[in-house]
Amino acid sequence: MDVAPLTSGAAGLRTGLRVTFEGTTYPAEEIARGAAYELFSAAEVTGFEWAPRPEGGPAWRRFVHCTEVTAVQGAAEQAEAPESPLLMPVHRTVGWGRVQQLTQRPEAADDPLVGAVRATAVLRRGTRMMKVLSARQLAGHVRGWLPHGFCYREHDVAHLRTPAALAVLRGDGQGVADNPDVAYALRWRAADPGDYDVPTGAAYRGLTALPASERLGAPVLGTGFAPSNDQLIPEFVTRDLVDLPMPANASLVAYPAQGVEVVLYTYQAEQRGWLRMVGPRWRHLLAAVPDLAPDQEYVPVGEAPRSTHLVGRYAGAEHEAVADLPGGFRVQAITRAARYPVETVARRLRYAHWRQVPCQVLREESGWLRLRLCRPDPDSVAVTGAQCHERGVHETWAPAAEVTDDRVVDFPYRL
Known part of the structure; x- marks a missing residue:
């Protein structure tokens, strides 16, 4: 079975979708149910890139977020209500550029304007979440890792469709240099808004204080937005930076340099494993993933204890x-x-304290506990010797006999 990419310029031309951007109307293709658009032009246009397609048609293209367009003609009706857009208060002297600059300054974390804009990015049950992965992280999720750490609403990042564009969201500290030909991501639906936090305020101030030697990826600004020179992307973290259960039909996807999206695997909750969706055309995208056979049809997670x-x-x-x-x-x-x-x-899930530091218990082996720090800061990292494995995520081993307040906690959802 060969699954076609979800974005195809030729399809956009066939459907007659047209989008007005910066005063000009272009043929377009919808991305992520209208969260973004791929625009096409037969002639060179400033900001468009040369990207000819095998099937022919306009050779210049550009990805834009839905908030950047002024009109859409021929769009299909969506089956689900759209996510809430990022909004800013109307002001005569403060525009988008000023807001974007403020979000990049840690000292502006308590600015009322930054807080007002950030508060408009909300989660609901069923919101599609995204986490950009390295090849190593992709292999980890295929083998049983769960969603955790920093993540984003798909709605806010749908216009980032190439490895270079997605590099701003990677948390492994490598960027695009290690594999410029493809980026990977985990996509899932939020089971409950209470499973997530905005990384701002006193609870996450320790992350902003970590020195470069004790972190991976971009620094945490404390404003609730990702570090970027030209984007305004609201960040989320899993509450306490803990693992979340993998929901049914989560997917692992790839974004090659062509700007298409390729679904690699979908999670089969009944069998607790990943079903391969990608066919021969795109199987080479898995070549860089360690310890994963590209021709393996199904990868069971196994019966190892889950966190x-x-x-x-x-x-x-x-x-x-x-x-x-x-x-x-x-x-x-x-x-x-x-x-x-x-x-x-x-x-x-299971919580504990070690050396007075709150942690999630990930697993237990031969009298030792694998712990993840719930509130990393310079002091807790130093006292536990925890190592940073990705942006915001610090883990360590501790003797089970030294751990205190070891308990199982239930967080009920409202139905």
């Missing part, structure tokens, strides 16, 4: 549950007849 999972109640008994959004939450079961909708649901 977090959903639990729900049905007919008076507790069951493991799965988020199957936008539909809801149901019992984790292989057979369709047993996938009952649960009556209550909660996220269950």
Whole structure:
């Protein structure tokens, strides 16, 4: 099976979609249900790049966010309500450029204008989230890693479609230099807005104070926005930087230099594994992924203890549950007849303290616990010897006998 990219310039020309950008109307293709557009031009235009396609047609293209266009003609009706756009208060003297500059200054973290703009980027149940990955991180998620750390709404980053453009969102400290031909990402739906935080305020101030030697990736600014010279991208983190359960139908995707999106794998919650979706045309995109056979059809995660999972109640008994959004939450079961909708649901995970530092317990091996710091700062990193594995994520091993306040916690969701 060969799955076609989700974006195709020829398709945009066939559907008759036209978008007005900077006073000119262009044939276009919709991206992420209208969150962004790929514009096409037969002649060279400032800001467009030369990108001829094998099927022919206009050879110049540009990706723009929906907030940059002034009119859309011929768009199809969307099955889901759009995400809330990023908005700024109307002001005679303060424009987009000034706001973007403020978001890049840590000293402006408490500026009311920055806070007002950031507050308009909200999450809801079912919001599509994105995390840009390296090849190593992609391999980790195929083998069982869960969503964690810094992430973004797909709506806010849909116009970033090439490895160079997506480099601003990578948290491994490598950027695009290690693999300029392809970028990877994990995409999933948020099970509950309470699973996420905005990395601002006193709770995350320690991240902004970490020296370069104790972090990977771009510095955390504390304004709630990603560091960028020309973008305004609101950031989120998983609450306490912990793992979140993998929802059904999450996907691992690739963005080659051509600017298309290729779905590599989708998560099959019933079998706890990843089903390969990519066919021979794009299988070379997996060549850089370590310890992963590009021709392997299905990759089971296995039965290793998971750091977090959903639990729900049905007919008076507790069951493991799965988020199957936008539909809801149901019992984790292989057979369709047993996938009952649960009556209550909660996220269950394990917390502990080591040397008075709050941590999530990721796993236990031979009397040792793998811990992730919930609030990294220079002092907690120094006292635990935790190592930074990606932007904002610090982990360490601790003797189980030295850990205190070891407990399992349930975070209930409202249904």
